[in-house]
Amino acid sequence: MLETVAIWGITGKTVTSIILIWAMYSQYIPRHVRSHVERYAYKLLGWISFHVHIKFTEYTEEGLKRSENYDAIRNYLSTNTAARAQRLKANESKNSKSVVLSMDDHEEVEDVFHGVKVKWYSNVKVTETQSNYGRNNTYERRFFTLTFHRRHRGMILESYINHVLREGKAIGVRNRERKLYTNNSSSEWYPWMSGKWSNVPFHHPATFETLAMDPEKKEGIKKDLVKFSKGKDYYKKVGKAWKRGYLLFGPPGTGKSTMISAIANFLDYDVYDLELTTVKDNSELKKLLLDTKSKSIVVIEDIDCSLDLTGQRKTKKEEDEEEDKEKKKEKKKEDEKKSKVTLSGLLNSIDGLWSACSDEKIVIFTTNFVDKLDPALIRRGRMDKHIEMSYCRFEAFKVLAKNYLEIESHELYGEIERLLEETDMSPADVAESLMPKSDEEDADVCIKRLVKTVEEEKEKARKLAEEAEKEEKRKKKKEEEAEKKKKVENGDLSENNGTN
Numbered sequence: 285m286l287e288t289v290a291i292w293g294i295t296g297k298t299v300t301s302i303i304l305i306w307a308m309y310s311q312y313i314p315r316h317v318r319s320h321v322e323r324y325a326y327k328l329l330g331w332i333s334f335h336v337h338i339k340f341t342e343y344t345e346e347g348l349k350r351s352e353n354y355d356a357i358r359n360y361l362s363t364n365t366a367a368r369a370q371r372l373k374a375n376e377s378k379n380s381k382s383v384v385l386s387m388d389d390h391e392e393v394e395d396v397f398h399g400v401k402v403k404w405y406s407n408v409k410v411t412e413t414q415s416n417y418g419r420n421n422t423y424e425r426r427f428f429t430l431t432f433h434r435r436h437r438g439m440i441l442e443s444y445i446n447h448v449l450r451e452g453k454a455i456g457v458r459n460r461e462r463k464l465y466t467n468n469s470s471s472e473w474y475p476w477m478s479g480k481w482s483n484v485p486f487h488h489p490a491t492f493e494t495l496a497m498d499p500e501k502k503e504g505i506k507k508d509l510v511k512f513s514k515g516k517d518y519y520k521k522v523g524k525a526w527k528r529g530y531l532l533f534g535p536p537g538t539g540k541s542t543m544i545s546a547i548a549n550f551l552d553y554d555v556y557d558l559e560l561t562t563v564k565d566n567s568e569l570k571k572l573l574l575d576t577k578s579k580s581i582v583v584i585e586d587i588d589c590s591l592d593l594t595g596q597r598k599t600k601k602e603e604d605e606e607e608d609k610e611k612k613k614e615k616k617k618e619d620e621k622k623s624k625v626t627l628s629g630l631l632n633s634i635d636g637l638w639s640a641c642s643d644e645k646i647v648i649f650t651t652n653f654v655d656k657l658d659p660a661l662i663r664r665g666r667m668d669k670h671i672e673m674s675y676c677r678f679e680a681f682k683v684l685a686k687n688y689l690e691i692e693s694h695e696l697y698g699e700i701e702r703l704l705e706e707t708d709m710s711p712a713d714v715a716e717s718l719m720p721k722s723d724e725e726d727a728d729v730c731i732k733r734l735v736k737t738v739e740e741e742k743e744k745a746r747k748l749a750e751e752a753e754k755e756e757k758r759k760k761k762k763e764e765e766a767e768k769k770k771k772v773e774n775g776d777l778s779e780n781n782g783t784n
């Protein structure tokens with residue numbers, strides 16, 4: 285929260301100058317004298333000043349965590365007012381796309397809000413401590429001081445500070461470098477290591493423009509996403525946590541993972557790729573999800589393979605089988621290593637009380653086998669939108685041809701349209717045929733190669749279907765013969781019975 289120091293002074297400038305000088309030189313005064321001076325000086329200033337000063341420190345009270353408010357104010361000032369400061373500091377933040385300019389230490393800038401003038405000062409306090417080994421350590425603690433006349437106290441506390449924090453956070457989101465996170469095993473959950481999640485900058489180039497799928501379906505998804513991202517007030521009004529679940533299903537290579545990247549790029553969200561098999565249990569899963577930020581997508585890929593999410597653990601049946609003691613011991617050890625996340629644990633984390641702890645979040649599950657999933661996991665409300673990623677048809681092909689070959693028509697388009705309607709080929713396979721393999725290969729070569737590949741696929745599919753039909757006929761014939769034989773045997777028996 286805000287650290288508030290309200291002190292009243294003759295004029296804002298005088299008081300602030302005193303504070304600045306004090307911040308710079310107080311380190312040279314012995315600690316016990318310093319605390320006495322500070323106590324009486326603040327008391328004195330409180331009697332005679334007309335100005336209120338609010339201090340926003342760089343680190344939170346506990347001293348370990350960087351204050352989000354401080355960063356928001358820095359962003360706000362760097363965009364709105366810092367350009368007017370005489371001395372600027374160029375910060376290279378690892379979370380930022382570009383260099384962030386901010387006021388240098390001991391600088392001041394003015395801001396006007398609803399006709400009221402306020403002043404911001406950037407301060408630094410240097411503290412020296414002595415370690416057990418006699419070494420001197422110096423710490424720099426930065427803080428901003430906001431100064432305004434006491435008659436505007438209500439307006440500043442109720443509106444201005446909220447305005448600065450809101451604007452500053454929005455600027456931070458715009459400037460941040462997007463991240464792709466992956467969860468660490470709980471043995472690595474230490475603040476001095478990477479914590480619960482490791483991250484790398486997210487630079488996947490996929491967009492909705494390059495995604496090959498039915499254009500109407502694509503537009504529908506885009507509209508749904510825009511509605512969601514602007515739906516803060518709506519979700520509040522209907523009493524629903526501001527989150528949305530997407531289930532992407534379809535055969536391999538149809539663009540499920542590509543779609544996730546396109547969504548992240550479209551909404552400018554971070555991506556948390558949750559590897560469920562390394563999550564030890566439900567409580568660990570809860571902690572991981574609580575540690576995700578808003579404006580993000582939490583992804584569980586191939587959810588059918590991630591865990592046995594049917595509620596009954598796979599090992600139960602196997603346990604009934606006879607096993608010698610050694611084997612059992614080994615198995616127990618292996619089981620301990622296995623994830624104990626259950627279906628209900630997962631449901632609670634994505635949908636229960638815990639899920640509402642941070643806003644604006646999309647949860648995406650992907651699977652190749654939608655029928656294998658427990659209906660409870662994918663019911664609407666949890667997975668609000670089910671999107672089927674299907675084989676490549678003509679509309680999707682046109683997008684791929686435009687992406688890979690920069691063409692929008694060709695004499696073989698008619699032929700390709702007919703072939704793709706009759707043959708199930710994934711966009712991944714079509715894209716592979718369309719991609720030029722050398723500088724000599726032009727669009728014509730690639731399109732002809734695609735026609736040949738689809739024809740081969742079609743032929744392969746025809747042969748497979750023929751084989752399957754033959755096999756079916758063989759099976760049927762066998763069954764009929766077995767039935768006949770049974771009837772004859774039964775008939776014989778009844779005949780025998782009749783004669784006896």
Ligand SMILES: Nc1ncnc2c1ncn2[C@@H]1O[C@H](COP(=O)(O)OP(=O)(O)OP(=O)(O)O)[C@@H](O)[C@H]1O
Binds near residue numbers: 495540713
């Ligand atoms: N619909 C598509 N639009 C554009 N490119 C696609 C599409 N589908 C597949 N691709 C291309 O094929 C490659 C594989 O696609 P992707 O990884 O998205 O498939 P997937 O559905 O996630 O497959 P899996 O089920 O095996 O995970 C991608 O790198 C992309 O280049």
Ligand SMILES: [Mg+2]
Binds near residue numbers: 540541542585650
């Ligand atoms: Mg995938």
